[in-house]
Amino acid sequence: MGVKGNKESITSDAVQLTVSYQSKAVLSISPQWMNPGDSVTLNCEVKESSTGWRFSWYKTVPYRAGLPSLLDKSYSVEPLSGYGTTEESYTLSPAGPTDTGGYVCRAGRGDPVYYTDYSEPQFLWSRDLQSSVSVRISPNRTQHFTSKSLSLICDLKGNSTGWRLMRYTETGVESGCSPNWGSITGSTCTITxxxxxxxxxxxxxxxxxxxxxxxxxxVSGRSMRQSFYYSEG
Incomplete structure (x- = not known):
């Protein structure tokens, strides 16, 4: 003789979930190519929301465990002097060669404070930079074409160690040369x-x-133009 089991259906209380997009901080720098003594403005904009934010400003440094770092660990960050502001802008004035490098921002508001992620890094370049590291391109000419070979050479002087070739394109910051966009031999990266x-x-x-x-x-199908800023050390 078979016995049929009883089935019981229980419904829990309803729970309402609200999903919102995380606000995003976007940094811009003007001008990005500076002359010594220029006034340079960093501007931090929070997408999707624009009120009640307090802004923090940072310069990128090589990644080191234990320091605040970007999510992909490409850089660690150190706060700029007076880095917390209620204004959306931060001014470097007068800016000089030592200000060359990457910058990020983030914003926070509320109690407890909610922070955005760090912005994507943006870079400030000096037209009068003297450094123990320099980069050259070969062939060194003003016009190049697609489907051609191009080499980038890092010249190291003094005790500079652990160098890496970087590039900033429309897709963001990329490092490593090989295997990302070329092959590397010694200090030379070749895009074949x-x-x-x-x-x-x-x-x-x-x-x-x-x-x-x-x-x-x-780089284009017809020509390539280069702007080459180099200071002999």
Whole structure:
């Protein structure tokens, strides 16, 4: 003889969930290519919301465990002097070669304080930079074409160690050369077949956080123009 089991259905109380997008901090720098003595403005904008925020400002440094860092650990960050402001802008004045480098911002509000993530880094370049690290391109000419070979060479002087080649393109900051966009031999990164996505600013960084001069490259199907700022040390 079979026995049928009883089934009981129980419904819990309803719970309402509210899902909202995280506000995003976006940094801009003007001008990004500076002459000594220029006044440089950092502006931090919070997308999706614009009231009640307090802004914090940072300079990027080589990644070190234990320091506040970007999510991808590409850089750690150190606060700028007077880094907490209610204004959306922060001014470097007068700016000089030592201000060369990357910057990020973030914003917070409320009690307890809710913080946005750090912004994507933006970079400030000096036209009068003397450093123990320099970057050169080969062939060194004003016009290049897609599907051609291009080499970037990091020249190291003194005790600079742990250098890395960096570039800033329309997709953001990229590092490592190989295997990301080229192959590396010694201190030379070679792009065997250039394309328009290789357009951007290239530079070298030492393990101690020094920046080289920067090379601004534009790649197109017809020509490539470069702006090459170099100071002999």
């Amino acid at each position: 077949s250039t394309n328009t996505g290789d357009s951007g600013v290239y530079w070298c960084e030492s393990g101690s956080g020094q920046y080289s001069n920067a090379v601004n490259i534009t």
